[in-house]
Amino acid sequence: MTSLENPSVSIQDLSLNFGAISVLETLNIDVAEGEFIVLLGPSGCGKSTLLNCIAGLLDVSDGRIFIKGKNVTWEEPKDRGIGMVFQSYALYPQMTVEKNLSFGLRVAGIPRDEIAKRIARAAEILQIEPLLQRKPSALSGGQRQRVAIGRALVRDVDVFLFDEPLSNLDAKLRAELRVEIKLLHSKLQNTMIYVTHDQIEAMTLADRIAVMKGGVIQQLDAPQKIYNRPVNRFVAGFLGSPAMNFLDGRLEKNDGNWHFAVEDVRIPLATYAFEKEPVPGAAVFGIRPEHVAFNSGSGWPFTATANVVVVEPMGSDTLVWLKLGNQNFTVRVTSERTPNNADSVSIGFDPMRASLFDAATGNRL
Amino acid sequence: MADLAVSLPAGTGSIGLEASGPRGPKPRHVFSRRNIFLYGTLIVVALYYLLPLYVMVVTSLKGMPEIRLGNIFSPPLEITFEPWVKAWSSACTGLNCDGLSRGFWNSVRITVPSVILSIAIASVNGYALANWRFKGADTFFVILIVGAFIPYQVMIYPIVIILREIGLYGSLSGLVIVHSIFGMPILTLLFRNYFTSMPEELFRAARVDGAGFWGIYFRIMLPMSLPIFVVAIILQVTGIWNDFLFGVVYTRPDTYPMTVQLNNIVNSVQGVKEYNVNMAATILTGLVPLVVYFVSGKLFVRGIAAGAVKG
Numbered sequence: 265m266t267s268l269e270n271p272s273v274s275i276q277d278l279s280l281n282f283g284a285i286s287v288l289e290t291l292n293i294d295v296a297e298g299e300f301i302v303l304l305g306p307s308g309c310g311k312s313t314l315l316n317c318i319a320g321l322l323d324v325s326d327g328r329i330f331i332k333g334k335n336v337t338w339e340e341p342k343d344r345g346i347g348m349v350f351q352s353y354a355l356y357p358q359m360t361v362e363k364n365l366s367f368g369l370r371v372a373g374i375p376r377d378e379i380a381k382r383i384a385r386a387a388e389i390l391q392i393e394p395l396l397q398r399k400p401s402a403l404s405g406g407q408r409q410r411v412a413i414g415r416a417l418v419r420d421v422d423v424f425l426f427d428e429p430l431s432n433l434d435a436k437l438r439a440e441l442r443v444e445i446k447l448l449h450s451k452l453q454n455t456m457i458y459v460t461h462d463q464i465e466a467m468t469l470a471d472r473i474a475v476m477k478g479g480v481i482q483q484l485d486a487p488q489k490i491y492n493r494p495v496n497r498f499v500a501g502f503l504g505s506p507a508m509n510f511l512d513g514r515l516e517k518n519d520g521n522w523h524f525a526v527e528d529v530r531i532p533l534a535t536y537a538f539e540k541e542p543v544p545g546a547a548v549f550g551i552r553p554e555h556v557a558f559n560s561g562s563g564w565p566f567t568a569t570a571n572v573v574v575v576e577p578m579g580s581d582t583l584v585w586l587k588l589g590n591q592n593f594t595v596r597v598t599s600e601r602t603p604n605n606a607d608s609v610s611i612g613f614d615p616m617r618a619s620l621f622d623a624a625t626g627n628r629l
Numbered sequence: 630m631a632d633l634a635v636s637l638p639a640g641t642g643s644i645g646l647e648a649s650g651p652r653g654p655k656p657r658h659v660f661s662r663r664n665i666f667l668y669g670t671l672i673v674v675a676l677y678y679l680l681p682l683y684v685m686v687v688t689s690l691k692g693m694p695e696i697r698l699g700n701i702f703s704p705p706l707e708i709t710f711e712p713w714v715k716a717w718s719s720a721c722t723g724l725n726c727d728g729l730s731r732g733f734w735n736s737v738r739i740t741v742p743s744v745i746l747s748i749a750i751a752s753v754n755g756y757a758l759a760n761w762r763f764k765g766a767d768t769f770f771v772i773l774i775v776g777a778f779i780p781y782q783v784m785i786y787p788i789v790i791i792l793r794e795i796g797l798y799g800s801l802s803g804l805v806i807v808h809s810i811f812g813m814p815i816l817t818l819l820f821r822n823y824f825t826s827m828p829e830e831l832f833r834a835a836r837v838d839g840a841g842f843w844g845i846y847f848r849i850m851l852p853m854s855l856p857i858f859v860v861a862i863i864l865q866v867t868g869i870w871n872d873f874l875f876g877v878v879y880t881r882p883d884t885y886p887m888t889v890q891l892n893n894i895v896n897s898v899q900g901v902k903e904y905n906v907n908m909a910a911t912i913l914t915g916l917v918p919l920v921v922y923f924v925s926g927k928l929f930v931r932g933i934a935a936g937a938v939k940g
Contacts, residue, residue, distance in 0.1 A: 321833050342839030354834035358852040367848075368838030415838070 271330070272297045272455040273318065273423055278327035280313060280479075287313050288479045290327070295423075298453045304466040305476035306502070311459045314476075315425050318457065319348050332422050342372070344423075347416025351428040353408040355400035361411050362396040365418050379418075386417040389448070406437045413448070426458040430465065442468060463503050467491065475499045493619070497626035500550050500619050506583055508550045509593050512623070515547040524549045524620065527589040531566050535616040539628055546623035553583065553596040555617040558603075564612030572607045586611070689713065689908035696904050712905035716913055720906055722893040724882065729910055732890030736870055736917075738801050739886055743808035744865040748858065751813055755820025756846050760832050770821070777814035785878055792879065799881045807879055808869050816861055823857040824850060859928040867918040887914050 271294040280288040287310050295301050303311040316322040318329060320341035328337045336344045355364050362383060369379045387393045390410045400408055409429055416424055429445075430438045446469055449456055460466055466473050467487045474484040475498075483495045494500035500508050513526030515533075522533040522542060531549065557564060570586040570593060582602045586593040586609070595611060603609050620629040658664075684701050689712050691705040718728040725731060754773075758766055788807060789798065797803030827850070835845045876886040885893075891914045895907045 316833075319833075319837060321836060340839075341837045346837065348834065348837045350830040350834060352828055352830050354828065354830035356831065356835075356849055367835075367840075371839045371844055415834070419838075 270297060270333070271295055272299065272332060273457065274330040275314075275318070276328045276330070278314070278317060278329065279325045280310075280317060280322065281325045286479060288317070288324075291479070291481060293474060293481065293484065295455055295457065298455055300449050300456045300458065300469055300471045302466040302470035302473045303457065303459045303476060304463060304473050304502075305461065307461060309476040310479040311461075311476050312427055313479075315348075315427055315457060315459045318344075318423075319346055319425055320344050342368075345421050346423045346425055347419050347421040348425040348427065349409070349412045349416055349429045351431050353400070353405075353412045353432070355408055355411055355415075357400055360397050360399055361392065361403070364400065364411060365396075365414050368415065368419050382418045382420065386414040389417065389451070390414050405433050406441060409433065409441060410444075413445075417452075422455060424454050424456040426456065426460075428460055429458075430460070430462070438462075438465075445469060463505065467503075475502060477502075492617070493628070495628050497548060497550070497621040500621070504552055506553050506594050506596065508552050508619070509556075511549040511588070511591050511593075513547065513549060515542055515544050515620070515629070517544055524615075526591065529568055529589060531615055533615050533620075535565055535614055536618060536620065537616070538620075542620075542629050547629060548621040548623055548626075550619040550621065551613055551615075551617065553594045556593075556595045556611050556613045558584070558595055558597045558601055558609065558611060565614050565616075567610055567612040569608055569610050572603050572605055572609060575602060575605060577602065584609075685908045685912055689905050689912060691905055693901070693903065693905060712903070712909040713913070715903075716894070716906045716910035720894050720910065721897070722882075722885070722890045729887055729890055729894070729913055732885055732887035733913075735801065735880075735884055736887040739804050739808065739876075740866060740869045742802075743805045743812070743869050744862060746805065747809040747812035747816055747865055748861045750809065751816030751861070752820045752851075752854075752858070753846065754813070754817040755822075756824050756850055757842075758817070758821045759824035759827075760829075760845070760850075761842065773814045773817050777818065781811065781874065785874075789878065798879065799884065801880070801884050804875060804879045804884075804886075807875050808872070811875075812865055812868065816865070819861060819864075820854075820857060823854060827853065856928055859925055863921055863925055866921050870917050 273293075273295040275291055275293045278288055278291040279286070291314065293301070303314060305311045313322065317324050318331075320336065320339060324337065328335055330336065331344055331346065341348075355361075356367065359367065365383050365386060366379050369382065383396070387396060390413060392407065392410050392414060395403060395407060395411070400411070403411065409432075412429070426445075430441055433441065442465055445458075449469075458465075458469060470487050472484060473487050473490050475482045475490060477498055483490055483499050490499060491503055494503065497510070501510070511524075511526045513524055516523050516525050516530075522536070522538075524531040524533055524547065526549065568588060570588045572584055573587055573592075574585040576583040576585070577599065580599070582597050582599050584595045584597060584603060586595060588611075593611075621627060622629055687704055688696060688701065690708050690710070692707065692709050692711070695706060716728060717730055719726060720728045722728075722732070757763065758770055792798040792803045792807075797806065831849065832845060835849045840848060870886075871888060872886070873888045873892065876889045877892075880886065880889070891910050894910050
């Protein structure tokens, strides 16, 4: 991983074991000042655990955590300069919104007029002024999550931690609050670490995404980079909906040119940028459904004919399931060009946009 | 569809188009077989339990000559409160002849501090076990649970010796300590299960907000756990008030709780058996737990359910 000059949060060789089970393995991340990092992964990948370690809610087994250059590995959560937003909001049910916001400040013994000032500011930023005297039970889900964000806001912290903050909301609210969080970040310019399993949240919010699996960071990079050049098959398959097409076949060299052979189809790889000099052998060819052109005729480095199996109209565009030889293949097309079932269609794509993976290790070739 | 139905001969139309089918809420019959069985059973069971109470109340309001007639179910011909007054203020228990009043106040002095002390300690125990996973917490918990299953009788004699050694034998405070200790396993279990069922993120949020062990306990957990405190209070008040064994073993005649005094009144072998006084004394003794149940019955059920769900 790249190390930064003055990281806001720096995690060095972090490990966590519960008995014999290793949850996080010698993890390293540097988060830049004001950066929005998203930890993305399937459930059980250790992303929430990592966040809890940063917050100080879990003791680490090994490694160190720095926040603003200070080693906070043994510090209490309140002394780390972090604010946390939880999935279930975790608002104190017996307190009003105002008391919820001020609880941490009152515990810290901050003067009353200062508390009032900070609450007024947070309430204005989050537009929850009319709600201050209500109890959490009288708020909607979106309002509750706003109050939960406000609780982190009033504490004037360096780093915001979000633990799947939008997962309990319905789809429409989720999209709205996602935009609000993005606006909040551009307004505050705080460092934010955000845990989610939702790839759209990750893609839209992040400056950089850390894709995690099995307690290990698979890839840490800008969203577009992760989307277009995934380092392994897991990352490639996890991001993107509908998922990337994978074709099992072999990498071959004929007449000095590399080809990918799947059944009797040969895909020329002249335009593909290999990571390193390839060797012939079993490989997986991946291409995203939207990178395949439909009824394209000529002009593509690779064209083929395939049979339509199922057509799924999704409104803005249509997903077409094809059989290419014996392998399933999906193509995303605009709604106007929807074919009929059982049609035979021609497809074309440029292998430049594809990803090749080693069949055994799953690593990018 | 409608056109089709019209062209069909009468009586062959499809069911959906029938004009006079069932519609709206299904009618209920008050005297259905199910209702008769259900309420019949309830009434019989209620009578079974209420009949003794009825006999007690009726007898306590009769004079001795009327009782000697032997009609225990008949209502009193001449209502008298004399037995109640005697039971409260002048019935003889051993050497003292000042009735149950002495025992009542002894019981109050035993119950109130025992309930407060045991609940205060057990709630903190349960909170620590549920939220602060300290080292050895599981072992501690197992020991407590085992403690709940050991019969009290086994421990009576060792406790006598311990109390004697620390000079508390025979005093009210000695009994308060005994009650507090024996209430601990079941109360800790109750509180632990209740606190475990609360969302853990709440506890984490409070930690991020900077609250410590006591801060979270008093400002977050306590205000949210009224139902379980009511359950604990009911369990402890009734349990300690009704206790006879510890009361008779660990106190002296001056400090006997009400239950022991009641026993001494009812089981006295000298003189005439005053059934009316005995009945009045028994009702007086049972009044406190009864009142507690009636006042807080609904909260009790809710709290028991809340504390019992998670193990």
